[in-house]
Amino acid sequence: MNNETTHRYEKILRELLDDLRSAMNQPVDESRPVQVDGTMGRVSRGDAMQVQQLALEMKRRREGRIQAVEAALERIRLGTYGFCVRCENPIDQGRLEVLPDVVLCVRCASNPKR
Numbered sequence: 001m002n003n004e005t006t007h008r009y010e011k012i013l014r015e016l017l018d019d020l021r022s023a024m025n026q027p028v029d030e031s032r033p034v035q036v037d038g039t040m041g042r043v044s045r046g047d048a049m050q051v052q053q054l055a056l057e058m059k060r061r062r063e064g065r066i067q068a069v070e071a072a073l074e075r076i077r078l079g080t081y082g083f084c085v086r087c088e089n090p091i092d093q094g095r096l097e098v099l100p101d102v103v104l105c106v107r108c109a110s111n112p113k114r
């Protein structure tokens with residue numbers, strides 16, 4: 001992967017990181033009890049709790065994604081970005097385009113237990 005390409009992915013990753021971090025700033029209050037009031041209309045308490053669970057799950061996933069993107073930026077610094085962490089072959093650029101923080105090539109990703 002040449003410098004120009006690496007810089008392009010670095011930019012993509014930084015933008016992704018910014019997006020993820022600003023999304024994290026929309027707080028999910030875990031301590032607050034679920035309240036069902038007029039604003040929720042016909043949504044039941046169970047539904048409201050499910051919505052809260054979903055929000056927490058999304059937050060967890062976002063945190064994981066932030067770590068993955070930070071790790072990808074670190075790999076750019078180290079010069080190992082774009083290579084599969086398992087087999088060390090270059091990762092297909094089309095794959096990086098869709099998942100810039102991916103660490104496995106298609107082949108390794110489809111053989112998780114090898």
Ligand SMILES: [Zn+2]
Pocket residue numbers: 084085086087088089104105106107108109
């Ligand atoms: Zn691989």
